[in-house]
Amino acid sequence: MATVSKTDTNILNTEPTSERVSALHTLWSALSGAGSSRAKRRTLAIDATAPEPGSLVYLFAEKLAPGSDELNPSVFSAIDACTHLQVARLYVTWTFASAVDFLSFACEQFPFEIRRVRTLASGPFFRPTTPEGNHEFARIARDHGISHSLITDDPGDELYQVLSKLVFRGIFEGQVDPQAELRAVKALADFLFFHNNKRSLPSLGGKTPLQKLNSFAGHDRLRYFDPFVSPPMLTRQPPRET
Numbered sequence: 001m002a003t004v005s006k007t008d009t010n011i012l013n014t015e016p017t018s019e020r021v022s023a024l025h026t027l028w029s030a031l032s033g034a035g036s037s038r039a040k041r042r043t044l045a046i047d048a049t050a051p052e053p054g055s056l057v058y059l060f061a062e063k064l065a066p067g068s069d070e071l072n073p074s075v076f077s078a079i080d081a082c083t084h085l086q087v088a089r090l091y092v093t094w095t096f097a098s099a100v101d102f103l104s105f106a107c108e109q110f111p112f113e114i115r116r117v118r119t120l121a122s123g124p125f126f127r128p129t130t131p132e133g134n135h136e137f138a139r140i141a142r143d144h145g146i147s148h149s150l151i152t153d154d155p156g157d158e159l160y161q162v163l164s165k166l167v168f169r170g171i172f173e174g175q176v177d178p179q180a181e182l183r184a185v186k187a188l189a190d191f192l193f194f195h196n197n198k199r200s201l202p203s204l205g206g207k208t209p210l211q212k213l214n215s216f217a218g219h220d221r222l223r224y225f226d227p228f229v230s231p232p233m234l235t236r237q238p239p240r241e242t
Contacts, residue, residue, distance in 0.1 A: 045158060045159070046081060046082065046159065046203065046204075049081060049159060050080070050081035050082040050159075051082065052082055052216065053080055053082050053083050053085070053110075053111075053112040053213060053216055053219065054080065054082070054110065054112040054113050054114045054115050055081070055082060055115055055116060056080075056081040056082065056115075056116050056117075056118060056159075057078050057079065057080050057081065057106065057110075057114050057116070057117050057118070058078070058079050058081060058117070058118050058119070058159070058160060058163050058164075059076070059077070059078050059099075059102070059103070059106070059117055059118070059119045059125055060076070060077045060078075060079070060163075060164060060167050061074055061075075061076050061077075061094060061098075061099065061102075061123060061124045061125065062074060062075050062077070062167060062168070062169055063094055064090075064169075064170055064171055064172050064184065065171055065172035070093075071092050071093065072092070072093055072094035072095075073090070073091075073092055073172045073184070074090070074091050074092075074093070074094040074098070075088050075089070075090055075091075075167070075168050075169075075170065075188065076088065076089050076091060076098060076099065076102040076124075077167040077168060078102070078106040078110070078117075079163045079166060079167070080110065080112075080209075081159055081163065082212070083204075083209050083210075083212040083213045083216075084163070084166065084195075084201055084203065084204055084209040084212065085110065085111075085196055085209040085210070085212075085213055085225060086166065086167070086192060086195050086196060086209065086227075087105070087106055087109040087110060087192070087227040088167070088168055088188060088192060088227070089102055089105050090181075090184055090185060090188060094123075094124055095124055096124050096125075096127045096136070096137070098124060099124040099125045099137065100137070100140055103117070103137075103140065103141065103144065103146075104144070107144055107146075109227045111213070111219065111222060111225065112219070113145075114144075114146050115145075115146060115147070116146060116147045116148070116149065117141055117146055117147075117148050117149075118148070118149050118150075118151060118157075118160070119137070119148070119150065119151065120150070120151050120154060121150035121151060121152045125137050126150065135150075162203050166195065166201075168187075168188055168191045168192070170184055170187045170188060170191075172184060189226075192226070192227055193224075193226050195209065196208070196209050196210055196224075196225045196226070196227075197209075197210050197224050197225060197226075209225070210222065210224065210225050213225070
């Protein structure tokens with residue numbers, strides 16, 4: 001498997017290709033078109049729902065390309081509702097085991113403690129167990145000291161609607177091979193650096209996620225946020241089911 005060095009990532013962060021810059025700014029423009037009064041309402045809602053970094057984090061899983069019985073190239077993303085800071089990781093499987101692994105990854109990568117996570121009541125983050133009303137992911141979250149709540153009506157969760165538009169949606173073209181993996185990792189690394197450090201968001205009152213994080217005591221010394229992204233995150237062997 002090809003590798004991406006830290007130097008490669010820095011070049012991506014400072015000198016992105018014109019195609020990537022165009023794609024990133026297209027995403028940004030789609031969000032920045034919201035009316036100012038609506039953006040202010042969202043900012044107020046976020047301040048009330050997620051007053052501090054880590055008080056509420058949303059988890060997402062997006063399939064990047066049509067998959068087979070064994071492979072489903074996917075990106076798992078975690079976005080802090082308060083700051084919109086984002087971490088993500090690539091997997092070749094869209095499974096519950098990948099979801100569990102990603103929760104551990106998010107806990108390690110965010111520069112603050114996660115206290116609550118929220119996910120859809122379907123897909124890889126949801127596996128019902130007995131007794132009725134409980135589910136396995138909530139139990140695993142509790143083992144991390146995190147409470148978990150389910151979204152049963154995603155149109156009714158305005159924060160989910162806002163944050164779901166901020167996740168990476170790259171595409172694997174053709175067969176999943178080392179070169180395709182490398183392209184996806186590079187694109188994700190570029191996207192995350194841009195989002196966390198450069199992307200002014202109406203829902204944050206025009207601030208970038210890093211600027212929002214810097215407004216909180218104890219986080220004002222962080223100059224940039226670049227979650228570790230490397231090809232080993234795209235593992236060839238599906239994680240063992242828990």
